[in-house]
Amino acid sequence: MKNWPLWEVFIRSKQGLNHIHAGSLHAADAEMAIENARDVYTRRNEGISIWVVESKYIHASNPEDQGAFFDPANNKVYRHPTFYELPEQLKHM
Amino acid sequence: MTKQEALLKYVLRLADNVSILGHRLGEWCGHGPVLEQDIAMTNIALDCIGQARNYYQYASKIEGIDKTEDDYAYLRDPLDYYNLLIVEQPNKDFAYTIVRQYFFDVFHFLFLQKLSDSKDKQLAAIAEKAIKEVTYHCKWSGDWVLRLGDGTDTSHEKMQHAIDILWTYTGEMFLMDEVDEILLKEKIGVDLIGLRQEWLKIVSEHFKEATLTLPETTWSQKGGKQGYHSEHLGYILADMQYLPRTYPGSIW
Amino acid sequence: MKETNIEDQFQAKIDAEIKIEPKDWMPDTYRKTLIRQIAQHAHSEIVGMLPEANWITRAPTLRRKAALLAKIQDEGGHGLYLYSAVETLGVERDELLDELHSGKAKYSSIFNYPTLTWADMGTIGWLVDGAAIMNQIPLCRCSYGPYSRAMIRICKEESFHQRQGYELLLTMMKGTDAQKRMVQDAMNRWWWPAISMFGPNDADSPHTAQSMKWKIKRFTNDELRQKFVDVTVEQAKILGITVPDPDLKWNEERGHYDFGQINWDEFWEVVKGDGPCNRERLAARKNAWDEGAWVREAASAYADKKSKRQKTAAA
Numbered sequence: 001m002k003n004w005p006l007w008e009v010f011i012r013s014k015q016g017l018n019h020i021h022a023g024s025l026h027a028a029d030a031e032m033a034i035e036n037a038r039d040v041y042t043r044r045n046e047g048i049s050i051w052v053v054e055s056k057y058i059h060a061s062n063p064e065d066q067g068a069f070f071d072p073a074n075n076k077v078y079r080h081p082t083f084y085e086l087p088e089q090l091k092h093m
Numbered sequence: 094m095t096k097q098e099a100l101l102k103y104v105l106r107l108a109d110n111v112s113i114l115g116h117r118l119g120e121w122c123g124h125g126p127v128l129e130q131d132i133a134m135t136n137i138a139l140d141c142i143g144q145a146r147n148y149y150q151y152a153s154k155i156e157g158i159d160k161t162e163d164d165y166a167y168l169r170d171p172l173d174y175y176n177l178l179i180v181e182q183p184n185k186d187f188a189y190t191i192v193r194q195y196f197f198d199v200f201h202f203l204f205l206q207k208l209s210d211s212k213d214k215q216l217a218a219i220a221e222k223a224i225k226e227v228t229y230h231c232k233w234s235g236d237w238v239l240r241l242g243d244g245t246d247t248s249h250e251k252m253q254h255a256i257d258i259l260w261t262y263t264g265e266m267f268l269m270d271e272v273d274e275i276l277l278k279e280k281i282g283v284d285l286i287g288l289r290q291e292w293l294k295i296v297s298e299h300f301k302e303a304t305l306t307l308p309e310t311t312w313s314q315k316g317g318k319q320g321y322h323s324e325h326l327g328y329i330l331a332d333m334q335y336l337p338r339t340y341p342g343s344i345w
Numbered sequence: 346m347k348e349t350n351i352e353d354q355f356q357a358k359i360d361a362e363i364k365i366e367p368k369d370w371m372p373d374t375y376r377k378t379l380i381r382q383i384a385q386h387a388h389s390e391i392v393g394m395l396p397e398a399n400w401i402t403r404a405p406t407l408r409r410k411a412a413l414l415a416k417i418q419d420e421g422g423h424g425l426y427l428y429s430a431v432e433t434l435g436v437e438r439d440e441l442l443d444e445l446h447s448g449k450a451k452y453s454s455i456f457n458y459p460t461l462t463w464a465d466m467g468t469i470g471w472l473v474d475g476a477a478i479m480n481q482i483p484l485c486r487c488s489y490g491p492y493s494r495a496m497i498r499i500c501k502e503e504s505f506h507q508r509q510g511y512e513l514l515l516t517m518m519k520g521t522d523a524q525k526r527m528v529q530d531a532m533n534r535w536w537w538p539a540i541s542m543f544g545p546n547d548a549d550s551p552h553t554a555q556s557m558k559w560k561i562k563r564f565t566n567d568e569l570r571q572k573f574v575d576v577t578v579e580q581a582k583i584l585g586i587t588v589p590d591p592d593l594k595w596n597e598e599r600g601h602y603d604f605g606q607i608n609w610d611e612f613w614e615v616v617k618g619d620g621p622c623n624r625e626r627l628a629a630r631k632n633a634w635d636e637g638a639w640v641r642e643a644a645s646a647y648a649d650k651k652s653k654r655q656k657t658a659a660a
Contacts, residue, residue, distance in 0.1 A: 003645035004127070006432060023495070024429045025129055026438065028240070028644035029651060035233060036129040039136050040422055044502070063369045116402060119410070122417050123398035124629065126637025128391065128425050135418040142411050149407070163406045187640045243650065244643025251639070329402075336405035336463055343520050345405035345463070345513075 005054050007033040009041055012049035019051050027052075099275040100213070101155045102175060103282060105165065106272075106318055108148030109176035112166055114197065115141030116329060117184055126187050133233060137194070140226040147219045154215075167337040171326045178317040179262035181326045188241055188251035192259050195234035199295050200266045200288065202227045207283040216281065235299060242303025249304065256300075257308055264313025267292070272318075359560050364490040367433040375559055378552070379489050380434050382561065384441045387427035388452035390420045392445075392626050396460045397469060405463060412509050413466060419502050426495040433491045446631045448618060455538045457620030464517055464527035465535070470510015472532075472539035472577065478503055479573045480543065483563035492561075511580065518584055532581070533589045540604075541612045543570040574602050 004026040010019035022041045027033035033052040041047065061069055077083045086093060118138035125131025149162035179197055184190045205227055208220035241248040267289040269277070276282025297307055316322065336345065349357075351370055358365065365371055394417045401417070404410035428438045444450035455473055460466070481503070484496040517524040544550060544566040556562040564572075574593075581588050592605035615623065 003648075004641060006429075023426055023498075024432065025425060026127070027129065028641075029648035031236060032129075032240075032644065032648075035236070036133065038229075039133040040129060040425060043136070043418070043422065060368060063366070112407075119401045119414055122401055122414060123391075123394035123421070124633040126633070126640040128421055128428075130640075132418055132421045132425070135414055135421070139411055139414055139418075142407055142414070146407050146411075163408075166407055167405070186636070240644045240647040241640070244647040245639065247639045248643030248646075332402040335403050340521065340523055343405075343524060344516055345409060345520075 004028050005056065007037075007052045008055050008058060009033075009037040010051040010053075011037075011041055011047035013047055015048060019049065022046070024055060094271055094275060096275060096279060097155065099272045100281065101152055102272045103276055104148050104152045104155060104216070106175040106177075108145045108152060108165065109174050110180050110197075110201075111141040111148070112145035113174075113176045113326070113329060114180040114194075115139070115145060116333060117180065117182075118190075118194075120184055121190065134190075137230055137233065140223075140230070144219070144223045144226070147222070151215050151219065163337065167334045171322055171330055172320045174322065174326060174330070175318050175320060176322075176326075177262070177265050178314050178323050179259065179265070181317070181323060181329060182259065182262060183325060185255075186251060188248065189255040189259070191234055191237045191241060192252065192255040194230065195238050195299075196259060196263050196296070197266075198227060198231040198234050200263075200292055202231050203288045203291055203295075204283055204285075207288070211282070212280040238299060238305070239303045242300070242305040252303075252305055256305060260308045261310065261312060261314050264311070265315045265317060268313075268315055268318070270318065356558075359488050359558075362488075362560075364493060365488055366490045374555075375561075376434055378556060378559070378561060379492065380431055380436055382556075383427050383431045383434075383492055383495075384436070384444070385451050385453070387424045387431065387441065388445045388450055389456065390424035390427060392452045392630060393456045393473075394420045394424075395626050395629055396456055396458070396622070397466060399460045400463060400466050403463070404466075409466075409513065416470070416506050416509065419506070422502070423495075423499045426498055427492075430489075430491040430495045442634060446627065446634060448627060451616065453542060454612065454615040454620060455535075455542050457615050457623045457626060458534065458538055459622050461534070462527040462531060464514065464524070464531035467510045467513035467517065467528070468531040468535045470506050470508075471514060471580070472510075472535050473542070474503060474506040474510060475577060476539050476542045476573050478507060479569050483569075486560070486563060488560035511584075514584055518586070528584070529586050532586050536589050537607060540570055540574060541607050543567070543573065545609070545612075571601055574604050578602055 006024055007027055007030075008024050009022045011022045012019045022037075025033065025036050025040055027036050030052060034050055037050045037052055038047075042050070073079075115138045118134050118141065121134045122131065122138070125134055145166070146162050149165045152165055153160045153162065177197075179193060182189070182193055202224070205220040205224045209217050209224060211217045211220065238252070241252045243249070267285045269285050273282055273285060277284055300307055314323075337343070352372055355365075355371060355375075365375075397413060397417050397420075401410065401413055404413050428441060431441060432438060441450065445452070460469070478500065481496055481500055485493055485500055487493045487496065514528050517528050547553060547565045547567045550566055553562060553565055557565070578588055578593065590605045592603065594603050596603045614620065618624075
């Protein structure tokens with residue numbers, strides 16, 4: 001398997017939902033990766049659509065950057081609906 | 094032969110084909126060339142066994158007696174088994190397994206397509222359900238034919254060798270006998286001779302892409318459908334039937 | 346602000362039940378412990394396919410045959426999930442398999458025992474999978490994210506394994522004397538190896554404390570073993586079979602069953618390679634891998650050719 005690359009598998013569990021990461025597997029090519037994903041990750045009706053991508057093409061953010069990346073979003077309360085006070089009689093908005 | 098008798102034999106042939114093929118594929122479980130393919134072969138084995146159960150249950154209805162699916166699978170002798178010879182051939186190696194599977198899958202697919210139009214509603218329904226599974230089987234074995242045929246010199250050689258040996262078992266798939274004729278006339282069964290051209294076309298085009306050669310010979314092994322098998326089936330059944338035969342009447 | 350060192354920060358995350366993910370910093374020993382444990386677990390799944398596969402062709406009904414195949418297939422899938430979890434720690438599956446085949450890596454010793462009768466299929470489901478589930482449920486909360494996620498998936502899928510085993514035994518116990526004899530015999534052979542699956546006694550398990558601190562482990566070997574004995578003895582009663590342990594007795598004071606001493610000499614003998622089937626199991630795995638080499642190579646060669654052709658066609 002030295003030459004069978006690792007693939008990440010993403011599964012859409014039902015129509016209307018996002019593809020979600022399910023796991024990984026080895027396959028010689030994309031076709032085989034999709035078939036293997038079907039055989040390995042949808043044995044119990046877990047999916048209706050499969051994406052595969054070779055793991056080496058995934059670029060990830062660095063955990064060290066976590067603070068700089070994600071904390072600043074913490075204090076932007078004005079992005080959330082509850083930030084805005086509205087009169088009681090307004091039932092739905 | 095009555096229509097009823099013909100239908101029973103017909104259904105048992107279909108059942109035995111998938112039961113025995115599923116059995117052979119099951120032998121790979123835990124021993125596959127790579128984990129992902131081990132899992133894939135077991136999936137196909139499970140499809141086959143599931144289909145076999147549907148057919149056996151229908152056979153019991155046709156007979157109208159109190160027989161279970163297991164009575165058919167576990168209590169008939171080789172002489173009363175009617176599967177095609179190709180499905181009982183040993184796994185030998187992955188090339189052999191793939192070629193056996195591919196030859197049968199393409200036939201099976203074409204056959205089920207026709208069977209899904211059968212006047213016999215039950216058979217049509219079973220075929221309808223099976224055809225989805227078999228579509229995938231065709232793709233799986235077909236892809237492997239390409240990979241191994243057009244892979245390395247070693248894999249090509251092994252594939253060609255397997256083809257040369259298994260080829261002589263393909264002719265039997267298209268032989269019509271009395272059972273087939275009776276049911277064809279009733280619009281229940283499938284015209285096997287009619288499938289041959291299409292099968293040959295699909296297989297030879299695919300083999301061409303895979304750089305593999307179809308043998309010239311037209312001579313064919315036959316007999317499985319009438320209960321005359323290769324020496325392998327006796328051993329398969331000896332294993333398979335060991336418990337029910339040793340402990341008659343026991344529930345498992 | 347007080348400087349905390351990176352190892353303290355790591356421990357603080359663990360204490361706060363924050364999962365560790367592949368790219369996060371982790372102590373080298375944490376990584377090594379995980380690699381060893383998850384790899385052993387993965388190896389156990391795929392070697393564990395063999396004793397059951399031994400009965401596929403002899404399964405006595407089509408329903409049982411399908412269930413057995415599906416169960417063994419699940420084990421292959423679980424091996425695959427676990428190997429994938431190890432790969433997130435930077436070790437490829439090939440390397441792990443090399444270690445398995447060379448005898449360097451270990452796997453659960455239980456799979457070095459032979460499956461002699463059909464009752465063994467039920468007993469493995471009931472006892473071996475039962476013990477495995479006992480071990481695995483706490484692992485779903487393991488501090489390492491990929492391992493924890495693999496275990497969640499595995500536990501979900503395994504829920505039918507133990508039930509099918511127990512149901513198989515129940516059916517046989519309602520049957521003939523010959524069938525009942527097979528069940529009791531299987532119990533006699535599998536009971537001690539099954540309760541050994543939880544590993545050495547806590548006093549002889551030097552890594553437990555560190556693993557608990559890192560929340561790789563949540564319970565000690567003896568805690569899990571006791572829990573297993575307590576539930577399994579009751580299940581044996583329902584089946585109507587005897588647990589082969591003369592020292593087994595309910596201890597009112599402790600609220601647990603007391604049970605006899607495991608034969609640790611035998612346990613270590615099997616771990617070291619001298620069990621009834623160690624050689625066969627390894628040879629079977631190695632043979633499957635070696636015989637599969639040409640298949641894997643061919644698929645790679647074909648994939649290369651195909652991508653080259655596509656590039657030429659696009660140019």
